[in-house]
Amino acid sequence: MCGIVGYTGTKPAVPILVSGLKRLEYRGYDSAGLAVETDGGILVEKEKGKVSELVNLLNGHDENAPIHASTTGIAHTRWATHGTPTQENAHPHASKKIALVHNGIIENYKSLKTKLIGEGYIFLSQTDTEVLAHLVDSFYDGDLLQAVTTALKNVEGTYGIACMAQDEPGVLIVARRGSPIVLGVGENETIVASDASAIIKHTRQAIYLDDNDIAKICGGEIDIRTLDSGTVSREASEIDWSPDAAEKGGYEHYMLKEIYEQPDAIRNTIRGRMNTELGTAMLGGLNLSPREVVDIQRLVIVGCGTSLNAGIVGEFATEDFAGLAAEVEQAAEFRYRNPIINSRDLVLAISQSGETADTLAAVREATQKGALVAGLVNVVGSTIARETGRGVYLHAGPEISVASTKAFTCQVATLLMVALKFARSRRMSVEQGRQFVKEIDSLPDLVNQVLAKDKEIAAVAERYVQYEKMFFIGRGYLYPVAKEGALKLKEISYIHAEAYHAAELKHGPIALLEKAMPVVALALEGPGKEKTIGNIKECSARDARVLGIITEGDEEAKSEVDDYIEIPKCRLHAAVVPATVALQLFAYHVARLRGCPIDQPRNLAKSVTVE
Numbered sequence: 001m002c003g004i005v006g007y008t009g010t011k012p013a014v015p016i017l018v019s020g021l022k023r024l025e026y027r028g029y030d031s032a033g034l035a036v037e038t039d040g041g042i043l044v045e046k047e048k049g050k051v052s053e054l055v056n057l058l059n060g061h062d063e064n065a066p067i068h069a070s071t072t073g074i075a076h077t078r079w080a081t082h083g084t085p086t087q088e089n090a091h092p093h094a095s096k097k098i099a100l101v102h103n104g105i106i107e108n109y110k111s112l113k114t115k116l117i118g119e120g121y122i123f124l125s126q127t128d129t130e131v132l133a134h135l136v137d138s139f140y141d142g143d144l145l146q147a148v149t150t151a152l153k154n155v156e157g158t159y160g161i162a163c164m165a166q167d168e169p170g171v172l173i174v175a176r177r178g179s180p181i182v183l184g185v186g187e188n189e190t191i192v193a194s195d196a197s198a199i200i201k202h203t204r205q206a207i208y209l210d211d212n213d214i215a216k217i218c219g220g221e222i223d224i225r226t227l228d229s230g231t232v233s234r235e236a237s238e239i240d241w242s243p244d245a246a247e248k249g250g251y252e253h254y255m256l257k258e259i260y261e262q263p264d265a266i267r268n269t270i271r272g273r274m275n276t277e278l279g280t281a282m283l284g285g286l287n288l289s290p291r292e293v294v295d296i297q298r299l300v301i302v303g304c305g306t307s308l309n310a311g312i313v314g315e316f317a318t319e320d321f322a323g324l325a326a327e328v329e330q331a332a333e334f335r336y337r338n339p340i341i342n343s344r345d346l347v348l349a350i351s352q353s354g355e356t357a358d359t360l361a362a363v364r365e366a367t368q369k370g371a372l373v374a375g376l377v378n379v380v381g382s383t384i385a386r387e388t389g390r391g392v393y394l395h396a397g398p399e400i401s402v403a404s405t406k407a408f409t410c411q412v413a414t415l416l417m418v419a420l421k422f423a424r425s426r427r428m429s430v431e432q433g434r435q436f437v438k439e440i441d442s443l444p445d446l447v448n449q450v451l452a453k454d455k456e457i458a459a460v461a462e463r464y465v466q467y468e469k470m471f472f473i474g475r476g477y478l479y480p481v482a483k484e485g486a487l488k489l490k491e492i493s494y495i496h497a498e499a500y501h502a503a504e505l506k507h508g509p510i511a512l513l514e515k516a517m518p519v520v521a522l523a524l525e526g527p528g529k530e531k532t533i534g535n536i537k538e539c540s541a542r543d544a545r546v547l548g549i550i551t552e553g554d555e556e557a558k559s560e561v562d563d564y565i566e567i568p569k570c571r572l573h574a575a576v577v578p579a580t581v582a583l584q585l586f587a588y589h590v591a592r593l594r595g596c597p598i599d600q601p602r603n604l605a606k607s608v609t610v611e
């Protein structure tokens with residue numbers, strides 16, 4: 001939700017700010033803007049639309065113009081919360097000699113605005129951020145650090161901010177509460193960003209601010225404090241992925257690149273985490289002694305969107321193989337419905353970004369209630385990873401595409417390892433454990449076999465491009481796959497796709513079936529297949545075209561469907577991964593053929609840091 005970049009150093013700021021914005025565009029692309037320090041004061045340029053629109057605007061400046069000489073600035077790419085996506089509502093927002101960019105929500109903005117209007121401030125936008133800019137100005141008497149500190153003490157809500165003042169050359173003030181801020185530490189320079197992808201080109205040394213941290217930065221000098229106390233020390237850590245990992249690498253879209261990265265990403269997820277001899281998984285990051293593993297009486301999984309869908313697989317596998325009670329819950333619901341939690345529950349928060357506000361709130365609620373809380377997170381150093389303090393990193397590499405792909409399959413691989421660990425501490429024999437290890441090890445190969453069918457899947461997609469609505473159905477392990485397939489399709493192709501448990505169809509949704517409503521049916525060999533075939537017959541009888549996701553060589557299933565994609569034969573808990581990859585490719589090709597902006601679907605942002 002919104003991307004922030006800042007630069008203070010000795011190099012021209014504008015190219016660094018713009019390339020950082022391009023990296024962060026996945027966080028929001030409603031409008032973009034920047035503010036830089038010039039001899040004539042702070043210069044603000046902003047435009048509705050994507051970063052490319054801002055670049056067009058900047059190209060209007062003569063190459064000798066002061067904007068190009070500036071070595072300090074802040075920039076922003078917006079995902080609108082308060083106020084429509086317009087030029088006026090784009091960041092930075094300025095107040096007299098101050099400019100500010102913000103990611104988050106100022107919850108008490110109305111009362112602050114009324115007060116500031118009473119003091120004579122004139123508002124040009126509908127944003128909550130402009131309130132913050134004027135508030136900082138109202139406390140400013142030549143010391144920006146002091147003014148921002150006082151302003152933030154009057155603010156309720158969440159923020160990651162970067163702020164500059166005309167009278168303090170080279171100085172940036174940055175702060176965070178709820179929205180991430182990373183400082184890239186270079187030689188006589190610092191790059192500020194919402195995440196490491198915007199700084200990796202310049203430095204691998206990163207300092208992650210904690211909530212309530214505020215920092216004064218000037219060139220390479222960084223002074224970090226908390227809002228209530230003096231200087232604090234925050235260690236720099238090394239970013240362990242390469243700049244190339246965040247490039248498209250010849251693929252037309254990040255989404256396609258990330259789909260193709262899955263065999264390697266899964267290998268990285270499972271590397272060093274399985275013990276073939278003992279037939280178990282070694283998840284040191286969970287930091288649970290064998291005694292604690294045995295003592296846990298329930299696994300509660302929380303997450304949102306794709307992470308929630310992966311969580312359902314984790315729930316089924318944990319109950320199935322470990323005989324441990326497990327449940328999965330939408331993170332926002334978990335937080336607000338006052339769940340019954342105790343110290344023998346392990347709450348596992350799943351999040352690719354590690355910044356999702358609802359999931360973070362669930363983590364805090366579970367911690368408050370005394371549960372053991374662990375994270376299953378991709379982004380190293382993210383808020384959920386740090387607040388849980390224990391967990392398993394996915395090591396999937398940076399996921400840039402708004403539509404999550406490799407995070408899902410790596411989450412499933414990890415959840416299978418979690419299930420295996422609990423299973424081996426309970427009722428699973430070493431032999432069964434070894435078999436399970438083999439199945440997890442085979443996931444990259446299963447994915448490769450599906451990727452090899454990319455052209456076939458593209459051809460199938462052509463037959464579904466014209467539809468405006470679609471059902472996905474599945475049972476057992478294939479139900480979360482149906483949900484994930486529908487989520488992918490709706491978010492990138494804008495086709496109204498809904499997933500139902502195959503058995504649920506006849507309890508209502510079947511009323512919608514007709515020629516114009518095709519059904520994607522997950523009908524792989526395994527428990528429940530025959531019943532799903534029965535459901536397919538019900539769909540065909542209502543004139544719905546059926547695309548079957550079926551097991552390789554299953555002639556019976558082929559004869560029941562109009563089109564099919566074959567998945568290599570394996571047990572269903574493992575088949576989740578290749579079947580999902582097939583649906584990712586299906587959604588990708590449908591969206592591509594419909595001419596949709598695949599990496600930047602409308603109204604979405606990669607990291608949802610608002611509730």
Ligand code: M6R
Pocket residue numbers: 304305306307350351352353354355356359402403404405487488491606607608
């Ligand atoms: O970063 P998280 O895994 O916490 O994100 C959760 C959801 O916002 C995310 O999975 C979202 O549903 C994706 N756009 C789905 O492709």
